Amino acid sequence: MAEEEVKLFGTWASPVSRRIEVALKLKGVQYEYIEEDLTNKSPALLNYNPVNKQIPVLVHNGKPVAESLVIIEYIDETWKHNPILPADPYERAMARFWAKYIDEKFWPAAMKIVVAKGEEQKGEIDEIQQQMKNLEGELKEKKFFGGESLGFLDIAANIIIWLVVAQEALGMDQILNEEKLPVLYGWLQRLLDDAVIKECVPPKDRHLDLCKVKFGSSIASK
């Protein structure tokens, strides 16, 4: 077996960084993790991702890959055991469609919720609830979006955990509750219970504190 050198540049509280850790752990790939300070980016990071200057960046035998969903597909194509994406092209298309939906629709809406107030916030909450209902339509009766085990869309949907923590930090009623969204709620519990996911979420207390600092001021100022 050739010597493999795998490095991951990330940050402890970033969901997209944690996505890569999930993918690497699912594949059992050994990697060196480098925690970046985004207020003082390392020369290495700027060298490996000069275009966006962002984390996460995976460096495999010296070659950098950036953009979390792109990195996950790279990992899946390079280490072929324990597949993350489905084998069937149509199912792969569905997984990619919904992952895009999460990044392009869900995530911006989630960001808005934690800073919006009053009527505007109510509108954003309605929007996210509808989006979650749409996701339930994709999940149906399955244990995970990937079936019996975590798949591409489960990893992409890790952002939902971040929204739940942010809402808890702000003392908001949870949008993702068992009454309104029983299917997705069940999925979330299974996700949080999963051994690999557990290793790839920020420590709860630190995460709550961070959310209060980041988003709490928008409430305190009213």
Added chain:
Amino acid sequence: MASGSVADQEGQVMLLGFWFSPFVRRVEWALKFKGIDYDYVEEDLTNKSTLLLTSNPIHKTVPVLIHNGNPIAESLVIIEYIDEMWKRNPILPQDPYERAKARFWANFIEQKVTESTREALLSQGEQQEKKVKELKEAMEVVEGEAKAKLNDKTLFFGGGNGVGYVDIVLGWTCNWMETIEEVGGFKVLDPESQPQFHKWMANFREVPFIKPTLAPKEKLVEYFRMVRQARLGLVANK
């Protein structure tokens, strides 16, 4: 090669589209590049068909590819599907690292060039200035990449004389960018500071299966002018 006629293997391919949509054209370029037969259905934006609404209930827009009755939406997702279902004339590179680079650039183009252009079209004043500035910065990066990858022997990002994924994703700029500049009243294209990019656009326009798909500029200007006025009118009435 596999047995059975090509037509049997291809099954029924339908594409729902709008004549003015650069995203629909992308999918057509992928289909034509692979020599795939398909039925094209022109949708009416103001009166969307039941087929469209049931095939893409989430976004309710085009392009939608329907293959043997199975619908797929989102142009980049559709193109990857086409590339995986029909292996001839590959669009994405074979090597995982090269694929990752192609996907990275597709992402960059969508977020920094396509999205910013759309937002510049639909805004004015300070908001538009901000978007145009972002767009100009993105074009510098694109020109840098074109300088690095293209030359007299390598006309396209796909390598050699053949178009690839990045070309297909960026290709809308060769026809729609000028149109949107004119309608939006801003300038981003500059042959002097973007010589390699302009060479690439000129070459892309001339690709035999691409040229006939480019809608006449006057028609596009008329359509996008209407879109801009509708959006600015809505904003003004708030």
